[in-house]
Amino acid sequence: MRPLSMDLSNFRSYLSESIELTALKVALINGRNGNGKSTLIDAITFPLFGRGSADKIDDYVTLGKTDMSAALSFELGGNTYRVIRNRTTNGRGKSSLELQQLINGEWESKSGATAPETEERIRKLLRMDYEGFIASAFVVQGEADKFSKQKPAERKATLANILGLDAYSEYESQAKEKAKGTEVDLKVVRNQVQELETRTANKPTLEAQLVTVEAEIVSIEDQLKEKETALNQLIEKRANLQAAEIRIMDINTQIAGIQKEINDLNNQIPLLERKTSDANKLKDQIPSLEKRISDTEKLTANKDKIISSANEAKVVRGQISEQDETAAANSELELERSKIQTEVTKIDGLIYQGKSKLEANIQNFKIQIKNAKQQAKPLEGLECQNPTCQLIKGAVEARDKIPGLNKQLEEETIKLDTGNYADELKQQKEALKSKLMEIDIQIEILEYDQKSHQDLKIKLVDLERYERLAPALENAEESKRLAQDQIDQIHTTIKEKQDDITEQINQINILIKAKQDAITGFELDKMSLEDDAKESVEVSLNITTLESQIRILREKLGNQQAARGAIRKSIDELTELDVKLIDSRTKLDSLAADLTDWNDIARACGKNGIQAVIIENSIPEIEREANNLLARMSSGRFSLELLTQKPSKTAKVTETLDIKISDSGLGVRPYETYSGAEKMMIDLAIRISLSKLLTRRAGATIRTLVLDETSSALDAQNRSQFLQIVNTLREDFDLILVISHQEDVQDAFDQRIEVYRTDEGSKARVIA
Ligand SMILES: Nc1ncnc2c1ncn2[C@@H]1O[C@H](COP(=O)(O)OP(=O)(O)O)[C@@H](O)[C@H]1O
Ligand SMILES: [Mg+2]
DSSP: OEEEEEEEEEETTEEEEEEEOTTOSEEEEEEOTTSSHHHHHHHHHHHHHSOSSSSSGGGGBOTTOSEEEEEEEEEETTEEEEEEEEEEOSTTOEEEEEEEEEETTEEEEOOOSSHHHHHHHHHHHHTOOHHHHHHTTEEOTTOGGGTTTSOHHHHHHHHHHHTTTHHHHHHHHHHHHHHHHHHHHHHHHHHHHHHHHHHHTTHHHHHHHHHHHHHHHHHHHHHHHHHHHHHHHHHHHHHHHHHHHHHHHHHHHHHHHHHHHHHHHHHHHHHHHHHHHHHHHGGGHHHHHHHHHHHHHHHHHTHHHHHHHHHHHHHHHHHHHHHHHHHHHHHHHHHHHHHHHHHHHHHHHHHHHHHHHHHHHHHHHHHHHHHHHHHHGGGTTOSOOOTTSHHHHHHHHHHHHHHHHHHHHHHHHHHHHHTOSOHHHHHHHHHHHHHHHHHHHHHHHHOOOHHHHHHHHHHHHHHHHHHHHHHHHHTHHHHHHHHHHHHHHHHHHHHHHHHHHHHHHHHHHHHHHHHHHHHHHHHHHHHHHHHHHHHHHHHHHHHHHHHHHHHHHHHHHHHHHHHHHHHHHHHHHHHHHHHHHHHHHHHHHHHHHHHHHHHHHHHHHSTTTHHHHHHHHHHHHHHHHHHHHHHHHTTTOEEEEEEEEEEOTTSOEEEEEEEEEEETTTEEEOGGGSOHHHHHHHHHHHHHHHHHHHHHSTTOOOOEEEEESOSTTSOHHHHHHHHHHHHHGGGTOSEEEEEEOOGGGGGGOSEEEEEEEETTEEEEEEEO
């Protein structure tokens, strides 16, 4: 860091001032006390760190003003930066900070999101904090002994700060952070490894199982192949047998068909035979035809008789006709007679009825009389005949009826005895009897002879038989010849039909014979096929057995394949896990290595590691530089020694940075025992050597030395020696600012900033 310019506004005693430092190399800031010299150092530290000689931030605002601004531009690592820090006391007060970098002639903001972030960026750029600054290169007013008066441990911390060891501390904490993270990862991966190891431990068992299962599968597959081959052979055989069975069925059908044809043919024979007998039936006609011939012959022989009989039949027929008339008249009379006879019989009945009625009446009266007498009987010898008595009354009335009844009986008895009844009927009977006698006379006159009438009729019947033959006589010869022809025809027909039928039967028999031969052929085929078919049941049985065996084997195979699949899957999973395990182990190893590395790095970067080494290595250099300066300032009187370790009571080594100062005349004695000027020489020697160290450290950032009123306490000779020494340091620093109010130091510097006061606040004039 090399300051280039500063722009101040209401900054402490400065109201408005811009100071150009570019041209300066080793410059004296000169002016009276209170003019604003030390304020220019604040103008460097305040923008950079927000700190300086004042206690509170508002103290940097000019009294009576509310808004302050301090801008510092500087060169660092070949770049130009600018820091602007503002403060307003208005209200509760407000600060702002801006970091900029000059890029291609333009200021670009490099600020963070917040002021603390920006401050952190500045600190990182400078690689040092305010405390490090004022303990080393910035020897602010009254703080020259800042390092010397520090406790040994603080001193070491300052040295570490000067040496930029906080970077290593940063590395250490980063490495520790990494180590911590790595440990967490390590724990996770170690658990993973353990889990994977537990899980993959089962793999050999599974692999052994797989071998067993695969062997079993091969054996089952072999068995299956064997059985399936056998089954296929049997199925083929069965197909052949089934074809044979079908062929047998076919033959049976054919035999049945032929048998039916034979039967049909056989059935035709009786039909044909019947036709023969039908033909023979024609013979039945022959006797009637022969009879006709003989009848015709007979007719011819009785020719005369037939003719005379025919003539007589005519005569007799006339006689019968006459007789028929007489018979009719006679039967009419007979009918009349029979009617009358019936009438007579009827009248006889009626007469008899009259006699019967009379006899009944007589019998009735006799009973009435007898009853009356019986009723009147109690009256015999009886005195009292009072009719009022009911019993007596009836008896009296019965007795009184008897005489009447006797008279009626007598009258009726006379009628019966004399036959004096039914007179009219008897007269009608007599009339009818005379009619009968008349009819009898007429019948006698007719002289009808029933016997001769009957005989004529019989005779006619006989005659009519000849009479009927008469017409036949006329074509008798023709009829005889026809009959003879018919007979001859019948014989011929019968002969023809019989020949035809015999021929047909012969043909049928030939057919039957052929068909029976065919059946015999089929039967032979069938027999040989049936011999084969006998095997069919056994084959089917074997097929069923094989099929069920195959089914069982397939099931077994399926189960084993499933088991194999499951085992393979498990093994695959475990193989994957093995890969993962290897990965995890590799990761574990690498993490363990990382952890070791990070721990090593942390240790290496730690206070006891590289930091200690750097400090140890820096000590002789500081000592050499400091003793060189001190010897020149004290004319070889003083020398110092820095001790970084001392054994403690507990035999441990205590980290420390002790300063031992030797006075050439008096040996080693404590710092406190030296005078103020002596102390100042010692302080400056140490501070300058530290500042030089700072310029040589890696990535040297602070190449500015500030010495505020450090020579004031020295006597003139020492002061002059000191100022000469400062001038010799010009090659070591980019800028050296020496502040002094003393006027006698002016000659020692070619370049100056004169600080003075005006009504417009402090002013600084650069004389280069
Ligand atoms: N906030 C302020 N407002 C006005 N003046 C101030 C303020 N702070 C300090 N001062 C004055 O500025 C002057 C410069 O002080 P300083 O730079 O220490 O002087 P020196 O030149 O002696 O180093 C002093 O008189 C001091 O009282
Ligand atoms: Mg001062």
